[in-house]
Amino acid sequence: MTRLSLGKWLLPLYTALALIFLMVPIVYTFVFSFNDSLKSNITWRGFTLDKWLNVCAVQNGAVCEAFGNSLIIGLAATVIATTLGTMIAIALVRYRFKFRAGTSLLLFLPMATPEVVLGAGLAAQFLSLGVPKDMLTIILAHTMFCISFVVVTVKARVAGLDPALEEAGRDLYGSPGQVFARITFPLLLPGILAAALLSFALSFDDFIITNFNSGAVTTFPKYIYISASRGIPAEANVIASAVFILALVIVVTAQVSAAARAKRQARLA
Amino acid sequence: MAFAAFASTAAPPTDAPPRRRSKVALLLLLPGILYLVLFFLAPLVSLILTSLQAPSEFGDIGMYSYAFRWENYVAVIEQYWPHILRSFGYALIATVLALAFSYPLAYFIGVTARRWPLLQSLMLVLVIAPFFISFLLRTLAWKQILSDESFLVTSLKAVSLLAPDAHLTGTAFSVIFGLTYNFIPFMTLPLYTTLERLDLRYLEAGNDLYASGFHTFRTVTIPLSMPGIVAGTLLTFIPAAGDYINASRDFLGGADTQMIGNVIEANFLVLLNYPAAAALSIILMTVILVMVGVYVKRSGTEELL
Numbered sequence: 001m002t003r004l005s006l007g008k009w010l011l012p013l014y015t016a017l018a019l020i021f022l023m024v025p026i027v028y029t030f031v032f033s034f035n036d037s038l039k040s041n042i043t044w045r046g047f048t049l050d051k052w053l054n055v056c057a058v059q060n061g062a063v064c065e066a067f068g069n070s071l072i073i074g075l076a077a078t079v080i081a082t083t084l085g086t087m088i089a090i091a092l093v094r095y096r097f098k099f100r101a102g103t104s105l106l107l108f109l110p111m112a113t114p115e116v117v118l119g120a121g122l123a124a125q126f127l128s129l130g131v132p133k134d135m136l137t138i139i140l141a142h143t144m145f146c147i148s149f150v151v152v153t154v155k156a157r158v159a160g161l162d163p164a165l166e167e168a169g170r171d172l173y174g175s176p177g178q179v180f181a182r183i184t185f186p187l188l189l190p191g192i193l194a195a196a197l198l199s200f201a202l203s204f205d206d207f208i209i210t211n212f213n214s215g216a217v218t219t220f221p222k223y224i225y226i227s228a229s230r231g232i233p234a235e236a237n238v239i240a241s242a243v244f245i246l247a248l249v250i251v252v253t254a255q256v257s258a259a260a261r262a263k264r265q266a267r268l269a
Numbered sequence: 270m271a272f273a274a275f276a277s278t279a280a281p282p283t284d285a286p287p288r289r290r291s292k293v294a295l296l297l298l299l300p301g302i303l304y305l306v307l308f309f310l311a312p313l314v315s316l317i318l319t320s321l322q323a324p325s326e327f328g329d330i331g332m333y334s335y336a337f338r339w340e341n342y343v344a345v346i347e348q349y350w351p352h353i354l355r356s357f358g359y360a361l362i363a364t365v366l367a368l369a370f371s372y373p374l375a376y377f378i379g380v381t382a383r384r385w386p387l388l389q390s391l392m393l394v395l396v397i398a399p400f401f402i403s404f405l406l407r408t409l410a411w412k413q414i415l416s417d418e419s420f421l422v423t424s425l426k427a428v429s430l431l432a433p434d435a436h437l438t439g440t441a442f443s444v445i446f447g448l449t450y451n452f453i454p455f456m457t458l459p460l461y462t463t464l465e466r467l468d469l470r471y472l473e474a475g476n477d478l479y480a481s482g483f484h485t486f487r488t489v490t491i492p493l494s495m496p497g498i499v500a501g502t503l504l505t506f507i508p509a510a511g512d513y514i515n516a517s518r519d520f521l522g523g524a525d526t527q528m529i530g531n532v533i534e535a536n537f538l539v540l541l542n543y544p545a546a547a548a549l550s551i552i553l554m555t556v557i558l559v560m561v562g563v564y565v566k567r568s569g570t571e572e573l574l
Contacts, residue, residue, distance in 0.1 A: 015377040017396045018370065022453065025410035026402050030283045032410075044414060084301035095294035103302060110309050114505070114511025117550040120537055121312030124319045124547055137448060144308040147301055156501065206406050207514065208530070212537065224405040228519035240403045247401035248394070255390045 026244065033237035040231020043269045051234040063235045066223035073135065073219060074203040077142035084143075084197045085150025086188070093158040094149070118145060119212030126213065133215030140214045142206060146199040153198060157191025197250070204243075278281060285352050320547035330539030341548045348534050353528070354380075356529040357556070359441070360510035363448035368498065370449070371457040378457075378492075379464030396457050399450075408447055408520050415443055415521075439523030447515035455504035463497030499568050507557055529553050 032041055038046040056064040090105070110118065122141050126133060165187070169179040207221035214222060224236055323336035345355070379397070382389045397408060414421055415437040425431040437443050471493065475485030491498075513530030514523035522531070529549055537546035 011373060011377050011381060014373050018374045019392065022328075022395060023451075024414070025288075025397060025407035025450075028414060030340050030412040042416075043418075065324070084304055088299040088301040091294045091297035097291050097294045097298070104300065106305050106310070108303070109311055112507060112558065114507055114530070114555055114557065115439055116511040116513060116533050117316070117554045118309070118569055119310075120533055120546055120550045121316040121451075122308065123537065124543060125312040125315040127543065128315055128319070139306055144305065147305060149300075163337065193376060201400065207405060208512075211534070221403060221405050224380070224403060224409070225514075225519075228517075232406075236403075236406065240406045244401045248398065249396075251394055251401075253517070255394065259386065259390070 008232060029237050029242070030241045033241045035234050035237075037234045039233065041234040041237065051238045053069065055235050055238050058233045058235045062218070063220075063233065063239060066218045066220045069261070070204050070219060070220040071137065073138050074143060074200045076139045077146055078196050078199040078204045080139075080143045080144035081150050081199045082192060085147045085195060086154050086192055089151045089158050090184075090188075092155055110128055110145055110148045110233060111152075115145075115206075115208040116212075119209040122209070123212040133213055133217075135217050137213045137215070138210055138219070141209050142203040145209065146202055147205075149198055149202065150195040153195040154188065154191045157188050161187055201247070228247050228260035236247050284445070316547045316550055319543050319550050322544045322547075333544060335384050338544070341544045342552070345545050345548045346433035347550070348545075349529070351390060352527055352529050352532050353471040353549075353552065353556075354524070356510050356553070359445050359448060359516075359526075360506050363503050363509050364506045366449045367447070367453050367456040367503060371453055371460055371501065374457050375457050375460035379461045380398075380467060380469070383465075393458075394462065396410040396461075397454050400452055404451065405514060405520075406550065408451065408514055409451065411443075411447055412438055412521055415446075421572065438521055439518070439526070441526055442537060444516045444526045446527075447521040448509045451512075451515065453510055455508070456501040460494065463494045467493055495568060499565065503561060504563075506555040507561070510557060512552060 032044075033051060034047050034049065034052065035041055035044055036046040037043075042231060088107070091097070092100075100112045110214060119141070122137075122144070123133075126137055131264075161184070166179050166183050174182065207219075207225060209223055210219050211225065218226070219225075220236075220239065224232055227233070227236070301476065319333070320341055321335075321337050321339060322333035322336045322341075326331040336528040358435060360474070374396070378389055378392045382392065413419060416422065416438055417438070422431065422437055426433055426435075431437075467490065471489050472485055475489050476482075510528075511530050513528060513534055514520055514530040515527050516531055518524070522528075529552075531573050533546045533549045533553070
C-alpha cells in the first residue's frame with residue numbers, strides 16, 4: 001500500500017522539482033537585477049531599485065544601445081523572414097511543382113546545421129566579397145536562419161485551411177487579390193504572428209551567428225559576452241528580466257485567449 | 270514553434286488538385302529560395318573554398334589565396350582531434366541526460382495532466398520560460414551558483430560531499446551541466462507533443478494482457494513516442510555539439526574543456542586562420558549530417574525529415 005502511494009506521488013513530485021530546477025537561473029537573474037552592485041554583479045550587496053530606474057545610466061548607456069541594436073535587427077529580420085517564409089509555405093502546401101524535394105531539403109538544412117558553421121560560412125563569404133560587417137550583415141544573417149522556422153510554423157496553418165472558403169470567395173466573383181486579403185490572409189494570421197514572434201525571439205537571443213558577422217556592432221547578447229570576463233552590470237539583468245516578463249505576459253495571454261476561444265466554440269457546438 | 274520543426278508530422282496532403290498555374294508557385298517560392306541560395310548555400314561553398322586556401326606568398330597574417338590545400342584538413346585533425354572528440358562526447362552525454370530528465374516531465378505534462386488543461390498549459394509555459402531570458406545570462410547565472418564562493422559549493426564542502434580543493438566551474442562537469450540545462454526545452458517539447466497524442470487505450474490493452482507496468486512502458490509507450498525521442502535528441506545534440514558558450518572560459522568551461530566551436534571561433538576571429546576555422550566547420554557539419562542520417566534511418570523515422 002505504501003509502495004503504491006509512493007509511486008502515485010513520485011511523478012508529480014519529480015515534475016514539480018524539475019520545473020523548479022528550470023526556474024533557478026531565471027530567478028537568480030531577476031533577483032540580481034535588484035542588487036546594489038558596483039561594476040560587476042557577482043556578490044549580493046543589498047536591495048535597490050536604482051538599476052531598474054536608471055537602466056541607461058551605466059557606461060554612457062552601452063547596455064541600452066546594445067538593446068536598441070538587438071530590437072532593430074530583430075524587427076528587420078522578422079519582417080523579411082516572415083514575408084519570404086510565408087510565401088514559401090503557401091507555395092509548398094497549395095501548389096505542385098518540380099524540385100519539391102530539393103526545396104524541402106534546402107529548408108531543412110539550415111535547421112540541421114550548427115550555428116557556428118552558419119556563422120563562419122557567412123563570415124567567410126562576406127570576407128571574400130569584401131563586404132564590411134555591420135548592422136546589415138547581422139540582419140542578413142538572422143533572416144537566413146529564421147526563414148526555415150517561419151516556413152515550418154506557417155505551413156501547418158496553411159495545411160489546416162479549408163480550401164472551400166477561398167472557393168466560396170471566388171464563386172462570389174472576388175478577385176484573387178480580394179480573396180487573399182479578405183479570406184486567406186486573415187485565416188493565416190495566427191500562424192503568421194506565431195512565426196513572427198518565433199523569428200524575433202530567435203534573432204533577439206542569437207549570439208553565435210551574430211558574433212561572426214557583427215564587426216564593431218554590439219547586440220545585447222554580444223554585450224553580455226564581451227563583459228562576461230570583467231563583470232556584467234546589473235543593468236543587463238534589468239533588461240533581461242523586463243524582456244522575460246514581457247514575453248511571459250504575451251505567452252500567457254495567448255494561452256488564456258486560446259482556452260477561452262476553445263470554450264466558446266465548445267459551447268456553440 | 271521551433272520545436273515543431275522536427276516534432277510535427279508532415280502536413281496532410283490536401284486532396285484539392287493544383288488549381289492555378291505553377292507560375293504563381295514560382296513567384297511565391299523564388300524570393301525565399303533565392304535568399305537561401307545566396308545566404309546559406311553560397312556561404313557553404315565559400316566555406317569549402319576557404320578551407321582549401323593556402324597562406325599568401327607575402328606571409329601577412331590573415332591573408333590567404335585560393336588553392337587546393339587538402340592538407341589543411343589533416344593539419345586541423347592532428348591539432349584539434351581532442352576538441353573534436355570532446356565536442357561529440359559532451360554533446361552525447363548532455364543529450365542522454367536531457368532525455369532522462371525530460372521524459373518523465375513530458376510524460377506527466379502530456380499524459381497524467383490531461384485532465385487539467387490549464388495546469389498543462391501553465392507547466393508548458395514554465396518549460397519554455399528559460400527561452401525568454403538571455404541564453405548567455407542564464408549560463409552566467411549557473412556559473413555564479415556553481416562558483417567556489419557560492420552558497421551551494423561552500424555548503425557541499427562543509428558537509429564533506431565535495432573535497433575542500435575541488436571546483437565545479439571550469440570542469441567537464443559544469444560544461445555538460447550547462448549544455449544539458451540549456452537544451453532541455455528542446456528535448457521536452459517534442460517529447461510532450463508525441464506523448465500528448467498517445468492513445469491511452471494501447472496502455473490499457475497492455476494491462477489487460479497481463480503485462481507489467483514496466484513491460485507495457487518498454488514495448489508500447491517508448492515505441493509510440495519514438496518520433497518525439499528522435500526529434501528531441503536531434504534538437505539537443507546538433508546545437509550542443511557546435512556550442513561554444515558553455516565551454517567558454519568566461520562561462521562554465523576551463524582550459525581543458527574547449528570544444529570544436531571554441532577553436533573555430535578562436536581561429537576565425539582571433540588568430541585570423543580562416544582556412545583552419547573553415548576546415549573545422551566542414552568537419553563538424555559532415556560528421557553531424559552523417560550521424561543524423563544514420564540515426565534517423567536506424568530509428569525508422571525518415572518521415573520526420
